Amino acid sequence: MRTDFTVRTKRLTLVPLSMKYLDTTCDYAMNSENAALMVYLPKRSREEVAEFIKEAEAQWKLPQPDICEFAMLLGGEHIGGMTMYFEGDYTRGELGWIVHRDYWGHGYAAEAARGLIDFFAEKMKINRFIAHCDAENKASVRVMEKLGMTFVETHGGRFNRSTEGERLEKLYETVLG
Numbered sequence: 001m002r003t004d005f006t007v008r009t010k011r012l013t014l015v016p017l018s019m020k021y022l023d024t025t026c027d028y029a030m031n032s033e034n035a036a037l038m039v040y041l042p043k044r045s046r047e048e049v050a051e052f053i054k055e056a057e058a059q060w061k062l063p064q065p066d067i068c069e070f071a072m073l074l075g076g077e078h079i080g081g082m083t084m085y086f087e088g089d090y091t092r093g094e095l096g097w098i099v100h101r102d103y104w105g106h107g108y109a110a111e112a113a114r115g116l117i118d119f120f121a122e123k124m125k126i127n128r129f130i131a132h133c134d135a136e137n138k139a140s141v142r143v144m145e146k147l148g149m150t151f152v153e154t155h156g157g158r159f160n161r162s163t164e165g166e167r168l169e170k171l172y173e174t175v176l177g
Contacts, residue, residue, distance in 0.1 A: 024078035037134035135168035144172040
């Protein structure tokens with residue numbers, strides 16, 4: 001496991017996602033309530049989750065990954081996932097998160113996202129970050145607002161895996177000084 005991409009916050013540790021976390025990733029990634037408003041979730045089988053993790057592990061083996069998938073740990077317990085996607089020139093990072101429903105409402109997503117922003121601003125000198133969510137995902141909107149992100153727009157073109165038809169999406173961004 002890469003230790004150069006371990007992020008620590010006040011309560012959490014973010015580590016590269018690996019097969020070690022297959023069972024606990026299945027717990028939230030295959031849960032339709034937990035992942036109802038997500039584009040790539042819920043996963044439909046353990047094999048699909050395993051393939052996702054294998055792709056994440058392959059990215060972690062690259063000298064400079066395009067996608068960084070993290071396991072979010074609380075006292076060593078895997079409670080969710082964080083993602084950082086990069087544009088081709090690594091000038092902008094896109095944040096994504098999911099927290100197991102048993103841990104909702106404790107500020108873990110915002111804390112982990114702030115940790116990633118600070119980490120990648122320092123490590124890779126990225127100063128622009130975006131995040132987006134289904135327009136009905138009030139919890140993710142609150143996370144983006146807690147991060148001090150600015151609302152950019154609401155637009156169509158979102159297709160969640162577990163909902164019918166086209167959805168609206170909210171886009172937020174932050175540019176660091």
